[in-house]
Amino acid sequence: MEIYNPSTRKSITLPNESSADYIYLGYDPIDGDYKVLCLVKAQDLRVLTVGKDTFWRKIQDFPPHFRCSPYSPDLSLIGVLYYGVYHHLPDGILLHPDHLILAIMSFDVRSEIFDLINLPELLDNVMHPILTTYEGRLEFFCNIRHGDSTFILWVLEDDVKHEWSKHLYVPPPLDGHTYDDFLAFCFIDGGEFVLAPRPFRSEEPFYAVYYDIKKNAVGRVFIEEIFT
Template structure:
């Protein structure tokens, strides 16, 4: 018994000596963690309170997001049930993106089902901000992280009427996520996720009216953008901006638009804010009209027109565009989806090479209810891993 205790003590001393001799520097540990997957971070978090504290720190998450943005990104796809009152269910999936081979081609990917929620008339088109999804109404707004499969519920807003418009934004300076919410005309609230216990009212903002119940929006370089009217004549005439760090509003005037301008969405192209309109469902106009912001101070835009080339098996009459990938490809997908149809697919259109490729995404229709019609609501192509809520 005494000998066994001596051996255990000797082994402990050797182990302690090894740890002191080969102690990994803090900077090296941080680099290892930044290069790890979210699943690996979850395991590292259980090693010690020191690791858990580091992984959950705001500064580490900022650095991790920078590293994560250099890796291949995935898709976040959302569908809503076609329901006359607009109150059906909403479904979220993720799928990997096969690399662009530089020529027209076909490939496949598998979908991962994440979330089903109640669809509300005020739902926006933005599917994800730095890997996080914001959804829900004033009584229960949630933020869901597909990387960790965890959600947090935000404090309840003391206003129960509809519509209620919520926009998720990211502050790149302090690494904060904020939700901007318009609970009624002239009443804007903001909440810093994880810090604020209640919503703060914004007193200083220019008068504006949201474009529609599905107000196009995007968070780009720390600024939230959404399309608005500056007066009551219902003309689409400006893009409102909200600086997430400073919590200040401003607006950018839109160029003169054709009467047929429809299905407008916001996107980013080569690091600049842009908006576009694609052909209307059921018509032969497959063109994409793209406006790229050249000067925000002077409200100057450049206009571009693109027409995707024909590709075997793709009917662009049935598709709409959802924005650019980081690689400069437009993402198309069928507008209407039946649960019993052939596999869902997305189409990538490289506007510089004038090349089209198709990616079949298996596993989506099997998760949707039978004999039900769905609308493809949004496709976000810049999904990255995020360790929030670990």
């Protein structure tokens, strides 16, 4: 297991943990430490401080949770690592077929304290949840088939009280297509959704669509060649 820095083109070899299920990297801006968090097996979390620890340290106290499947989004922001998880619903509430609900786990990189953040709404039709930032705050969006062209963005206003604000955006019409033909896979901090065609066909010209929420304008960028 290695961590590679593309800017320096150097890598660091970590102590072997062959049974790791998922791995996340967080940064502590106060002490300047990078920490790697991994789930070794069900409900067994371990952490390692890069360049300081010679072995993985087992974490004893954390809210029970499970990795989002098949995709677990993650984001490191101002000393806190956020990643998507599932956790059990309260007793008697059966909204999800497997009795799990999507949430966001926060991990304070410096103190190594966990906090489970519930999403602002109970979403039972989430497709590829994505964590992002906008104007220095944690945000969340996902691909949900609404049958219209509305984009929904949730902003974490208070990470202690777990308070979210909901923002709706209706983009202008897209010539020759509907927004159901695209998959939003990225949100740029400057205020743009980036969308790609769904499904991708290698024989057709490929282009990305940018939707600017500030200007309420859309644009396209054609990609001349795709390597598959």
